[in-house]
Amino acid sequence: MNTEPLITVYIPCRNYGRFLGNAIESVEGQLYKNWELFIIDEASSDETPVIANQYRSEKPQKIIVLRHEMPLGLQKIANKILSLANGRYIVRLDADDWFEESALLLMAAKLESDSKLGLVYGNYFYTDPDGQVIGIERRRKIGVEDASGHLPPHGACTMVRTRMLKAVGGYSEDVNAQDGWELWFKFVNRVKVASLEAPLFYYRQHDKSLSRDSDKLLTARANIIAKTRSKLEGNYIPSCLAVIPIKESYPDFQGVPFRMIGKRSMLQSALDSAQGANGVTEVAVTSDSNKVIEFSRELYESGKVKKHMQVERPKELSGSHIRLRDILLHASEAYKDKYQSYPDIVLFLSLHAPLRKPEHVDNAIDVLRINTCDSVVSVIKEREPLFVHDRKGLKLLNSGRFDGLMYEREIIYRFNGAVIAVWWEVLKDSDMFGENIGYIRMGYEDSVQVKNLQDFKKIQLILNNESSQSSEK
Numbered sequence: 043m044n045t046e047p048l049i050t051v052y053i054p055c056r057n058y059g060r061f062l063g064n065a066i067e068s069v070e071g072q073l074y075k076n077w078e079l080f081i082i083d084e085a086s087s088d089e090t091p092v093i094a095n096q097y098r099s100e101k102p103q104k105i106i107v108l109r110h111e112m113p114l115g116l117q118k119i120a121n122k123i124l125s126l127a128n129g130r131y132i133v134r135l136d137a138d139d140w141f142e143e144s145a146l147l148l149m150a151a152k153l154e155s156d157s158k159l160g161l162v163y164g165n166y167f168y169t170d171p172d173g174q175v176i177g178i179e180r181r182r183k184i185g186v187e188d189a190s191g192h193l194p195p196h197g198a199c200t201m202v203r204t205r206m207l208k209a210v211g212g213y214s215e216d217v218n219a220q221d222g223w224e225l226w227f228k229f230v231n232r233v234k235v236a237s238l239e240a241p242l243f244y245y246r247q248h249d250k251s252l253s254r255d256s257d258k259l260l261t262a263r264a265n266i267i268a269k270t271r272s273k274l275e276g277n278y279i280p281s282c283l284a285v286i287p288i289k290e291s292y293p294d295f296q297g298v299p300f301r302m303i304g305k306r307s308m309l310q311s312a313l314d315s316a317q318g319a320n321g322v323t324e325v326a327v328t329s330d331s332n333k334v335i336e337f338s339r340e341l342y343e344s345g346k347v348k349k350h351m352q353v354e355r356p357k358e359l360s361g362s363h364i365r366l367r368d369i370l371l372h373a374s375e376a377y378k379d380k381y382q383s384y385p386d387i388v389l390f391l392s393l394h395a396p397l398r399k400p401e402h403v404d405n406a407i408d409v410l411r412i413n414t415c416d417s418v419v420s421v422i423k424e425r426e427p428l429f430v431h432d433r434k435g436l437k438l439l440n441s442g443r444f445d446g447l448m449y450e451r452e453i454i455y456r457f458n459g460a461v462i463a464v465w466w467e468v469l470k471d472s473d474m475f476g477e478n479i480g481y482i483r484m485g486y487e488d489s490v491q492v493k494n495l496q497d498f499k500k501i502q503l504i505l506n507n508e509s510s511q512s513s514e515k
Contacts, residue, residue, distance in 0.1 A: 046076040047154065049146055050129030050204070054119050055137035056084035059093050061246065064173070066097045066105075068140035068244075074147035078128060082119050083109040116197070117213040117224075124204070124212050133201040138246045141199070142167075145242040149201035152236055160206040160233030161225070163195035164242035168447055171248040177447050179245070184237045192413070192480065193450065194226030195235075199243040206233055214269060223263050227270045227412070247446070257485050264405045264482075271408040280386035281323045282407060284316040285373040287366070288393050290331040295494050299334055303396050304505050308492070309337060311396040313347040318400030321407035322389065324381075326351040326373045330360040351376060366390060366462075367474040374466065384466045395460035396501060397488045405482045406463040416476025417464040421455035422489050428454055455481060458489035 051069050055062050062081075069079050081094040091109060098105045106126075114122070116134075124132065131153055135141060145164075152162045168177040181195075182188040202225070210228040217224055229235055288299050288309065299309035306314070309327070316325045327338040327350060335354055341347045353376045359368060370388050378384050387407065391398070402420065410418045427443040429436040440452035461482070468476040492498050 046074070047130035047150060048128055049074070049077045049150060049201070050080070050123065050127035050132040051077055051135055051146075052080040052082060052119070052123045052132070053135050053137050054082045054084055054116060055086060055090050055094070056113060057086045057088045057090065058137040059086065059089035061138040062090060062093050063097070065135055065137050065140050066093075068143075069135065070097075070101070071143055072141060072146045073144050074150060077104070077146060079105045080123050080126065081105065081107045082114075082123070083107065084113040084119075085110055115215075117215045117217055121212045121215065124207060127204055130204055131201050132204045132207065134198045135243070136198045138248065139198060140244050142240075142242055142244065144240070145199065146201075148238055148240055148242065152238060153201060153203060156234065156236075158234045159236055160203045161195065161200060161229050161235040162238065163200040163235075164238035164240050166196065166199065167241050167244045169244050169246050171246065173244070173246065175244070176247070176445055177442060177449065178241055179449060180239075181237055181450055183239075184235060194223050194230075195237070196245075197223075197225070200225070202229075203233075214266075217262055217265055217269075224266045224269075227266060260483055260485060264401055264408075267405060267408045267412060270412050279323075280321075280411070281381075281383075282321050282387040282389060283374060283377050283385035284319070284322045284325045284389040284391050284403065285370050286312045286316065286325065286327050286391050286393055287369045287373075288327060288329040288331070288334050289360075290329065290334050292493070295498075298492075299393060300337060301498065303492070303498075303501060307337075307341075308393055308396055309334070310341055310346055312391060312393050312398075313338075313341065313350065315398045315400050315403055316389075316391050317348045317350070319403035319407070320400075321387075321404050324351060324377060324385070326353050326376065328353040328355050328369060328373045328376075330355040330357060351380065367469065370464075370469060370474070374469070384470075386466055388464055388466055388469050390462040392459045392461075392491070394491045394493050395458070395489070396492060397490055397504070398460045398484075399488065402461060402482065402484055402488065406461045409480045409482055410463045410465070413480050414478075415480035416468045416472070416478045417462065417474070418480040418482060419463075419475075420458050420461040420484050420489075421481045422458045422484060422486055423448065424454040424456050455483075458484055459491050460484060460489060 053065055083090050083094055094107045098107045131150060149162045153159050165181055166179050167175050169175050182193055214224055291297055301308050316322050329335055335352045338352050342349050353373050359372055370390060374384055374388055406418045428439045440454055442449040442452050464474060487504055490501050492501055
């Protein structure tokens, strides 16, 4: 009788028949032999069922094939396999990727070494569509190089202790992607997790790779974070003041808050994104312009927006040299005059980010609470190679971009100007950001800033394209 723990591996596949054989053979070729394999055919219309059943016929005691006439999605598949799994440990392998031969051996050995470990993951190779290695992802070692909670394991090729996954309720089926993030939030504060130095699998890069579906992933991640925040213990809801600082005009861009983008003025768009956020309890428009303050009142009186604070800034808090922190502190004092206490959380919401949505604002508040950050900023990933000047000239910061890759250690995040969330205690006592800075990622279109006439025309084109696509559906 084999005394080694059984490992359950499952491979979901939808029309990836051209890759499936490679994935299955990487399981069969493992140095660790005590495994069972589930192949899940997600209503494929290609050769997937033929290939899956061919391998099953060769090893009927170890390979099980399941076919769904309608795709279930990753989360439902994971829960279904969880109910069928006989293994002490469980791991997903995507059909377009494949294991390094020692993957199961190394992950199982790590989990066997400590009964309190619930999850283990490692590094991986990047390959091109033909399977040629083009790079190695060396993750930051958890607990040593990263303690931020912002770098969860990859959703696939992460091994989990089956009973612990069952204990946390498996996967949430109302999330359609980013199960790596969901598992991370469920596990990280409840059980021990570990990372390995060795590359454990080959991660194929191609046009249809789910990881490239950025907007879908960012939306799913925000939903996961919101679900996690909703499960926080206690009934206290932090008060949150959203501050919208406004300068009426710039030398080459006049009347900014009054300009219409679509059917709303810039100021109304900013107010809508703030007042539509569930976590915001008060909004303050702050400006040194009487015309802006009056326009803010008119928007409320006409029923276009909800009631909010208008905070007139003194002249000494005007001009480009004034620090944002001073403006937020001034608005917070006005809040205290009204409510007899300071807000728990203060937000900066830029007027110049008209495509920011209430969900982005709530996402920033959620991350601030879940990760116990000092502050949270909204960012986008820098797509282009960047250089800095050192002693010998320019130094390339992210060489992977020339290979079309974003290595974790080379990822550069750029503030997109849309949202900053900070605890009041940090704002009043520090440089506004504190030491532990969290972040939310926003999509590139949602991050468009309007600071001149060219930007204004660009955003009008984006909205016109969105309107045309909606009318075609």
